[in-house]
Amino acid sequence: MRGAVEARLRQLEGLLRGRGLPLTMQRREILKAVVERNDHPTADQVFDAVKDRLPRLSRTTVYRVLDRLVTLGVIRRLHHPGAGTRFDGKIDRHHHLFCRSCGCVIDVASSAVEDVSLPPASRHGFHVEDFSVHFVGVCPDCRRKASS
Amino acid sequence: MRGAVEARLRQLEGLLRGRGLPLTMQRREILKAVVERNDHPTADQVFDAVKDRLPRLSRTTVYRVLDRLVTLGVIRRLHHPGAGTRFDGKIDRHHHLFCRSCGCVIDVASSAVEDVSLPPASRHGFHVEDFSVHFVGVCPDCRRKASS
DNA sequence: CTCCGTGCAAAAGGTTTGCACTGGT
């Protein structure tokens, strides 16, 4: 999976160069931190993960860089029940399982979900570009605890 | 649509009485404020909508009452991209169109979306109870502005 | 009468902003 991270860094570099923006250490390390984990970290968790490598890093920068990465389309903002904003290193279409018991979020590959479409007449003139499905239920861990 | 609001107030009254909880003016007015609008107000917007009728109302109470209404299942919490927590007066299954330009949210009737399910092999032991679909795109207003 | 609910004020997060300095190109 190391190669995947390298690929994302190159993607970031390309997007930044295309706009004449600098590729800083902070952007590199923050992107790595988000992509390397498959949970969905908050800005604060990203800060914690990166601060060892960049001791002078400020929380402000984490917010600003995450925002920039979202704008560039390198990562996604995730709207997590309960807690604050979270970030998701995956950018291919995928869906989420939200556990209503412990609040965790599990990714589901898009291919595991049958295609979703809206009848054109129901769109109210809304131009739909993408979608994601939020499944709500109980995760394996919580089911195990509940049955014991 | 006035009748619908009355019905929801009776529903609230029943749920509260069943638990020996009082039906206060604040709970009545806050529920009305959420149900009467078809957008998805924040706690602060609810406060603004109700403060004329209840001049001594405090923001704290709005938060507490909204929370209680969610617990009772009379309204739903909505996890909205960008902004803070929003509340949705509809409790039947429906989906949402999120405008990435202005941030507004439009309801979609559930019947307009084909049923979505996960193949059993993809559930990783997760027990799915419900789902909702988040469509992302551009709303009619923003499309109009963009084309001019 | 008894609790729960409410209002107020203050605290607690989480996120944003202004400004001077640093760093990538």
Next chain:
DNA sequence: ACCAGTGCAAACCTTTTGCACGGAG
């Protein structure tokens, strides 16, 4: 050298908490 990015501190906004009073059942 230039301009965007960064760090710091303070501001901001939303949400939560402690405590005394007031109102519904």
